[in-house]
Amino acid sequence: MLSESSSGRAVLVVGGTGFIGSAVVRELLRPSCGGPAMTDVRVLARRPLPEWMMSAGARRIPGDLTAPGSLRGCGDGVDTVLHLASYVGRDAALADAVNAAGTRALVGSARTARFLYVSTASVYGHGPHRGVREGRLAPAPASAASASRLLAEDAVRAHGGVVLRPNLVYGPGDRWYVPLFLRLLHAVPVWSEGGRARTSVVGVRELASVVAAFARRDWAGADRGAVYHVNHPRPVTVRSAATRLCRGLGVPVPGTDLPRAAHWELASRLLPQLSPHQHALLTDDHYYDSTRVWDRLGLAPGPGFGAGLAASLSWYREHLAIPRAA
Template sequence: MRSESSDREAVLVVGGTGFIGSAVVRELLGTRPAGAPAMDLRVLSRRSLPAWMTSAGVRRIPGDLMAPESLRGCGDGVGTVLHLASYVGRDPALCEAVNTVGTRALLKAARPARFLYVSTASVYGHGPHRGVREGKLTPAPASAASASRLLAEEAVLAHGGVVLRPNLVYGPGDRWYVPLFLRLLRKVPVWAEDGRARSSLVGVRELARVVGAFARCGWTDADRGAVYHVNHPRPVTMRSVGTQLCRGLGVPPPDSDLPRSAHWGLASRLLPELTRHQHALLTDDHYYESTRVWERLGLVPGPGFAAGLATSLPWYRQHLARPRVP
């Protein structure tokens, strides 16, 4: 069935008002070639869409991943589904309802559309992970959220969809990575192992470029059922990341160092909400070979974290509370 508003099949964005989803919608709206017809762009949402979306012609499709019956008909006229919605909290019931059951219901409702799912490298579990290529590491999720997202991946891959696994995502809208790292730096102003741990990072705008490129391009047989790491190909040290964050956001940088095990002991006391896996993500090697997706799409990854942070600092300064001056 074709879209009523366009000769081209529609793109349905699930999670289009969230951190990654908003960036993807902006990418799709902003990259239409001159003279090309407007994309029939739809966003599945429980609530009204922001004005900047509706004024650009984005259409809201009512639906809720936690209510599978509400998804009936959401795939009518849709050629591509971009599934960018995940629950990342610690409630196992919500993890299952949103990530696993919700994804399966969405797949059923949107057949036979192409399906892309943004998952996470956290499905690999505890590190260290050093330069691992896709398919070379068996997933071993260390949290209910990651386990449920792995089950969602399996359903998408069985459907013949594409799965993207970014590691740490930063940029406007980030409520997890940079905020958590800053809390750690403020509460525990000490480097772990001199900050030598290397991690794969990707800016949300760069991730959106990849998702948008998959939405616009024709898929090959090799894409169907494929997993791609999506990060900047060059990993960065946590000392470099932490120093740039401190400089940009007015936080004193650490001036001492501890072995990682001792750092965890201190962090677990001073920041009890921090999980051991989160601590490992910030203090141990977690970087992944990530050139394949850029080569596949013919995209240049961009200049990396320093430049990406520079353009994101205004948002972080506005949305993150500044430390109190003693």
């Protein structure tokens, strides 16, 4: 277990206004079982911070990962950099500029700071992946975005930093996992292989608690260059996740079944923007041994997807265009 450190250490949050970043900033600025509130939280941002963030005590540091010159001095006086920014689209040049080159520039601008980078289990590439532990599977990214995030990992680990690899993240602010899952369920309202595939998921607040715990505590030598999977230790089946989601949001639950290949053939026609990798993430086994990080930090991973989704449904109802049956 990591030892507690001073709450007065300066923390720079990169990507602090995004989905995961906002949750991390909230976690840092309030006392929790992981430690006291941090008193010097800085957020690297191109635009002004939200009012709640400034009122809670966060301070904006102007900067842009795609403009390396803007990063000079951003790490002055900073103890820990929490790098939570990433580009996940299909523009390879932008992925390289933000994820790879941007991270290298960031590391170069804060050489004396500790680094933690939130990456993704997608760096492992195509599955199926079943109960994989850290260090047991070589990364083989299947997209330009994932490849560039692996390069970002390399820069952080070479600096002695920590890399976190969540799989699918849900909760308030989610614009990827649940929205994409809903579009697939609406376009193709049938199960793939009975929905038996299992997947690792983590609530955004639980992920934020892990990031904040690393920021608050002293690191052990074993953490230098370490990679941790960060998911709830208990994977969820696609059928269970989809059923809870559909019932919670008033969407019809799939009723029939197709073999995976036939499901993909149908999905690729009815939802042409869906990539093969995205389809696999939502229909094939992608679960990872994620016990090590919770043991390392002495944190509880929370009750799991059912309770976490139930607590997030009001946000999804308010912010998503929920597809309805014709």
